[in-house]
Every structure is written in C-alpha cells, then in structure tokens.
Amino acid sequence: MLSSRKKFAQKVCLTASLLLATSGVVAVLQSAAPASPVPAAAAPATVARQALRPISIVPGVVGPGAKPHNANTTKWAVTTKYGAAKAGKTVKLQRQSGASWVVVAKSKIDKRGYALFAVASPSRTSPVTYRIYGPGGATASASTSLWGSDEDWTEQFSGTALNSAYWSHRQTDYEPLSRRTCAKASPRAVKVSQGTAKLSVIIDKSRSGYCKPPKVSNPAKIYGKFRWRLQANIGTDDKHSFLYGVAAARIKFQPLQGQHASFWLQPDDPDTSRTTGHEIDAIEWFGKGVPNGGLTSFAYAPSRLGKKYGIGNKGWVPNPDQFLMNQTDEWYKRYHVFSVEWSPLAYIFRIDGKETGRIPASKITGNGALGTASTPEYPILSILCSDYELAKLPDPEEKHLPQTMSVDWVKTWQNPAFITPDPPVTAAP
CATH class of the missing domain: 2.60.40 (Immunoglobulin-like)
Structure with missing residues (x-):
C-alpha cells in the first residue's frame, strides 16, 4: 500500500x-x-x-x-x-x-x-x-x-511461486450473482516460472458431474452443460496501490474464446468503491474470432454497480490489428504492453504506447459525481469464465483447456505531481 x-x-x-x-x-x-x-x-x-x-x-x-x-x-x-x-x-x-x-x-x-x-x-x-x-x-x-x-512499483515474477508479499488470490468461491457459476479462482490456476506468471483456466478434476448455468434472460433455461473449472484472479489489494499515474502490464493472451483475460484496477478501500472509486479495465481480451476484434477498455463509475463508460464503439478497441507488430502477429503469439494513464482529467488507454482511446473526466457522471477516480487503486490480473461465454470454447473441453495468459511484468508509476512530501520532523523543545 x-x-x-x-x-x-x-x-x-x-x-x-x-x-x-x-x-x-x-x-x-x-x-x-x-x-x-x-x-x-x-x-x-x-x-x-x-x-x-x-x-x-x-x-x-x-x-x-x-x-x-x-x-x-x-x-x-x-x-x-x-x-x-x-x-x-x-x-x-x-x-x-x-x-x-x-x-x-x-x-x-x-x-x-x-x-x-x-x-x-x-x-x-x-x-x-x-x-x-x-x-x-x-x-x-x-x-x-x-x-x-519512490512510490513506483514493479513486479517481474522472479522465482518459482507467486510473491505473497505482493499478491493475493481473489474471489476463490463460485459467484453465481456475478454470472460465474461454473468456475472459481484457485492458486492451482497460477504458475510462476522463467520470469513470467501463467494464469490459466483449467478443469477442476476434484469435481464430478457438470455445471448447468442458468440464462440471465430466462433462468428456466441453461447455457449448456460444462465441466467445473478453476480460474486465476490475483490482485495487490492491501499490498500495493497508487493514485494518479500509469499502470502497465506486458501480456501474451490465451488464444480461444470461452474465457476472458484482463488487466484492471479497483479501489483499495471498499467503502470508496461506492463513491469515488472506479473499476478501470485497462484491457480485456475475449479470444480470437470475436467480431469486434476481441479487445475492450472500460471504466465503471463508481466501481460498484456503476455506469459503464468505454472507448471507441461501446468499449471495443477500434481496428485492433493496427496495433500489432505485423501481419503474422497475434495477441496470443507475442507480448504487448497494455497501459492506462490515469489523471483527474481522463483515462488514456494505450497498446505499446499507441493511444487506443480515452475517457475524459467530463464524460463521467456516475453516482452524481464528476470526474475520474480520486482514491488509491490496486492492479488485478485475471482470466475468468462468465456463464455466457462458456459455450464459445470448442468441444471437447478437455482438449482445449487449459487456456493461459502469460504476464511478463506489471508496473505502476506514481505521478510525482500528486505527492505531497512528508513535513519535516521538528525535535521536541
């Protein structure tokens, strides 16, 4: 923190x-x-x-x-x-x-x-x-x-295990209310080796039978029958957060649909999530073959049940192929740096330094308050299975899982303009 x-x-x-x-x-x-x-x-x-x-x-x-x-x-x-x-x-x-x-x-x-x-x-x-x-x-x-x-922070995933001084596993229970009925986060879905963190969706072999998630529009019907899954969801809550600056992660995504991978921020103080804190989705990837290109950037203001603000066409990164290195590159073949620059004026989203879009503070009116988040927030990495997307993974499930996002590093830069130095300590008379 x-x-x-x-x-x-x-x-x-x-x-x-x-x-x-x-x-x-x-x-x-x-x-x-x-x-x-x-x-x-x-x-x-x-x-x-x-x-x-x-x-x-x-x-x-x-x-x-x-x-x-x-x-x-x-x-x-x-x-x-x-x-x-x-x-x-x-x-x-x-x-x-x-x-x-x-x-x-x-x-x-x-x-x-x-x-x-x-x-x-x-x-x-x-x-x-x-x-x-x-x-x-x-x-x-x-x-x-x-x-x-001195507030800048870097995680390079050295060693052979997730650094518990930096990271915690989030949402380790099934969450039907969040429309993630069939998967829960687990340390078994996160591996660290050779300087990268590998976050995966895997079959939960400890559970037999099938999960049958109900449809939102008609709970009497289901999206299908699926194997139970373990997913990855890690964050630096209560360990590292920052207020105004740049958050960046170098990521190589999983190839297939059926789950979405994300790099995002949430408020460090849960109470502020209802007022001055926002969920800031620096990037989300929904897999190859998605009609809009598969990449989105959003902000939710405030973060808890707040209004959704997106770049481009309803949050979709416009023409995302223009941000690839060449015609043979894909988001699941090479690493790319995804970042958000956060200030009182805007959220500015970039891929390898190229701006993909921005959300001006003047456009954000969530909960009657204007502007971007004004409370410290912490980074999150996740690859999650929402009920509606499970059927998009090709059959058989066992053949196409695990799906893995590889994270080379995560870094935040605190903007020095928003830090007031400690007052000098005066000796007692």
Missing part, C-alpha cells in the same frame, strides 16, 4: 504528459551517430507567436516482442498528435543538448495523425528533455523527470 506518511495533493497543476497525452507510429531510437545539432532558437517565428503543440512522455509502455524482458528496460513513449491531414509527413525527435537540439530519430505521422517515438528508459539521475520537430515547427519540450518517485 501507499505509505501512510504520504499524502496526495488535492489541487496541483497537471504535467504536460497528463494534460495532452497522445500516441501514434513507433520509431525506436537509432544507434547511429546523431545528426547535426539544431540551435534551440531555430523555431520559425510563426511558431513563437502561438502556443506550441503539446508533447507527452509516458514511461515504460512500448515493448512488443516474443520473449520476456526486464521491465526497467522497456522503452518510453514520446508522442504528439497532428491530425490525419498531416499523415505521411516526416517528424524528427530532438534531444536537448545544452543550448541546442540534437536530432536522434526520424519517423512519419501515421494515418491517424499521431507521431510516436520509443526512447530508451532514462536514468532517474540523468533526465532527458525531448521535443518533436514536424509540420509547423517544434512542439513544446518535456523532460523524463516528469516521472519517477
């Missing part, structure tokens, strides 16, 4: 990364020698007379690939948005060097109008300042020092 000695500022100016974070085409920094420096004062006069285009730096959210890797080396995103009319235009990433700007990478604005560069994870003691030079001149600048505090 957050230290009880830390208190969060209620009113504080937002950093540029929270106010106007956007994303687009990934351009990894080149290892070649940088181009000639550009004088810091070289921006056109027309730019100087108007507000500079905003830029965002988002920590550790760019990391597609086939194998696990260290969370602390995952690339950061430097990004801005131009608009679709500028698609195809060249943009340059510039790093400040004294009074000059050095070009360190080039890319093109993508079809959606975004420019995004993936940069190496910086040192806390040696921050880097970047800007993007493109149509209309240079953007505003931003420093990697916007991120990094």
Whole structure:
C-alpha cells in the first residue's frame, strides 16, 4: 500500500504528459551517430507567436516482442498528435543538448495523425528533455523527470511461486450473482516460472458431474452443460496501490474464446468503491474470432454497480490489428504492453504506447459525481469464465483447456505531481 506518511495533493497543476497525452507510429531510437545539432532558437517565428503543440512522455509502455524482458528496460513513449491531414509527413525527435537540439530519430505521422517515438528508459539521475520537430515547427519540450518517485512499483515474477508479499488470490468461491457459476479462482490456476506468471483456466478434476448455468434472460433455461473449472484472479489489494499515474502490464493472451483475460484496477478501500472509486479495465481480451476484434477498455463509475463508460464503439478497441507488430502477429503469439494513464482529467488507454482511446473526466457522471477516480487503486490480473461465454470454447473441453495468459511484468508509476512530501520532523523543545 501507499505509505501512510504520504499524502496526495488535492489541487496541483497537471504535467504536460497528463494534460495532452497522445500516441501514434513507433520509431525506436537509432544507434547511429546523431545528426547535426539544431540551435534551440531555430523555431520559425510563426511558431513563437502561438502556443506550441503539446508533447507527452509516458514511461515504460512500448515493448512488443516474443520473449520476456526486464521491465526497467522497456522503452518510453514520446508522442504528439497532428491530425490525419498531416499523415505521411516526416517528424524528427530532438534531444536537448545544452543550448541546442540534437536530432536522434526520424519517423512519419501515421494515418491517424499521431507521431510516436520509443526512447530508451532514462536514468532517474540523468533526465532527458525531448521535443518533436514536424509540420509547423517544434512542439513544446518535456523532460523524463516528469516521472519517477519512490512510490513506483514493479513486479517481474522472479522465482518459482507467486510473491505473497505482493499478491493475493481473489474471489476463490463460485459467484453465481456475478454470472460465474461454473468456475472459481484457485492458486492451482497460477504458475510462476522463467520470469513470467501463467494464469490459466483449467478443469477442476476434484469435481464430478457438470455445471448447468442458468440464462440471465430466462433462468428456466441453461447455457449448456460444462465441466467445473478453476480460474486465476490475483490482485495487490492491501499490498500495493497508487493514485494518479500509469499502470502497465506486458501480456501474451490465451488464444480461444470461452474465457476472458484482463488487466484492471479497483479501489483499495471498499467503502470508496461506492463513491469515488472506479473499476478501470485497462484491457480485456475475449479470444480470437470475436467480431469486434476481441479487445475492450472500460471504466465503471463508481466501481460498484456503476455506469459503464468505454472507448471507441461501446468499449471495443477500434481496428485492433493496427496495433500489432505485423501481419503474422497475434495477441496470443507475442507480448504487448497494455497501459492506462490515469489523471483527474481522463483515462488514456494505450497498446505499446499507441493511444487506443480515452475517457475524459467530463464524460463521467456516475453516482452524481464528476470526474475520474480520486482514491488509491490496486492492479488485478485475471482470466475468468462468465456463464455466457462458456459455450464459445470448442468441444471437447478437455482438449482445449487449459487456456493461459502469460504476464511478463506489471508496473505502476506514481505521478510525482500528486505527492505531497512528508513535513519535516521538528525535535521536541
């Protein structure tokens, strides 16, 4: 949990990364020698007379690939948005060097109008300042020092067992009221090895017979007859939470429908879930072959029986294939970093640094209150079997189970702008 000695500022100016974070085409920094420096004062006069285009730096959210890797080396995103009319235009990433700007990478604005560069994870003691030079001149600048505090938290799943100092198993009973009649969470469905956590749905061999979940629309009828299952549901409640910042997880999903895998947040204090806490679904995956592409991002405000808010078309990530590495990539073949940036202004959802959608605070009116969640929340990883989706797993069940999501790492970055330092301790007279 957050230290009880830390208190969060209620009113504080937002950093540029929270106010106007956007994303687009990934351009990894080149290892070649940088181009000639550009004088810091070289921006056109027309730019100087108007507000500079905003830029965002988002920590550790760019990391597609086939194998696990260290969370602390995952690339950061430097990004801005131009608009679709500028698609195809060249943009340059510039790093400040004294009074000059050095070009360190080039890319093109993508079809959606975004420019995004993936940069190496910086040192806390040696921050880097970047800007993007493109149509209309240079953007505003931003420093990697916007991120990094003692409240940042990383889980890399080292060892051969789930770290009980970080994680607890959630909802280990059957939950018919939640429409999960046939499966319950179990430690047997979670394995840790080779730097990854493997969360699975498996047959519960300790139970004989079949589960017959009733349909919601007509309880006299059933969805079918299914083997009893064990599922995975782990969270850091009472162990780690944060308020405002970025939560990210590098995940390779299960291939099939019949269960859905998720990375999400819930309020640390159950009482706040009825008021200021939200359920924040950074990503949900429903399996290949789903008509809308299989990926969703939502917020429920407040989290307990709250109104459902989603990105895109009712929460579905629009055209999700555009966020894959190439035509041979699939969400169940390679790892991808799924993240949510949470501030008082919005929830911003990303895949490998590319923005998939956002939910502005101005749109959230749950329980008569405006805005995003304003209480500490904790990360959750799960792969769950809802009654309505059980029949979507092909027969025979024994042949197609287990279905497994592999999690390389989970990390949260607390935004330092929302931490008030402890007051100095004064010795007693």
